[in-house]
């Protein structure tokens with residue numbers, strides 16, 4: 459998805475106040491439509507019989523748009539009437555609290571360590587009644603162990619009784635192993651790929667590791683697609699790549715030309 463708001467210098471993307479315009483209710487119409495498309499694709503991919511889906515969101519490296527995707531996807535799911543819990547599982551560089559302008563503590567670490575989560579009303583978002591947000595909490599010395607722990611499993615199990623979707627924002631897989639630690643507690647993983655940002659080598663390493671971890675990759679979200687590229691040349695490049703691995707995928711762009719948006723399977 460490309461909103462045209464980003465400023466890119468080398469390999470860095472700067473957000474600042476501009477990045478708030480990319481989030482939940484502030485999204486422009488086209489961006490919102492793209493997240494709704496992602497929501498629809500997700501519902502086709504997931505089995506109907508499950509009561510709650512626990513979905514991790516990761517990428518190869520930092521800055522590809524995991525947290526932005528996690529916030530916006532959970533928002534459009536809640537908007538559609540689902541009861542959704544957004545969890546900041548990136549205890550290395552948490553960003554959900556900052557992006558949502560809420561306190562980072564108490565949060566996930568406090569909940570799982572204390573085991574006290576009977577009452578989750580304090581985590582209800584100020585935006586939508588059915589949208590709950592759990593920030594990262596106090597930063598632990600051992601995020602990977604905590605995410606893979608029995609305590610985390612118990613927390614997710616308890617939340618699964620109360621929510622339709624649990625969306626977990628995770629650190630990138632090429633940097634730390636946290637996403638793999640929590641993988642066995644997930645129904646699936648979404649992989650965010652930022653165009654012209656991740657190298658093929660990085661993506662290759664990420665995909666190989668995900669395959670080894672046995673996590674079900676539900677699909678790939680192509681972020682910041684260049685709309686001026688009418689033939690989506692770069693997208694095709696990635697598409698071939700995903701076909702090679704047999705993954706389902708979709709892509710997002712927010713563009714001036716909505717009719718060109720697509721979703722191939």
Ligand SMILES: Nc1ncnc2c1ncn2[C@@H]1O[C@H](COP(=O)(O)OP(=O)(O)O)[C@@H](O)[C@H]1O
Pocket residue numbers: 459460461462463464471472473474476477478480517519520521522523524525526527553681682
């Ligand atoms: N589709 C997009 N268009 C423009 N900027 C984006 C887009 N997605 C993310 N960004 C910006 O890129 C930066 C990194 O995004 P973020 O979601 O924090 O990445 P990650 O969680 O993968 O590190 C942020 O400043 C964010 O506002």
Ligand SMILES: [Mg+2]
Pocket residue numbers: 524525526548551553627
């Ligand atoms: Mg992030």
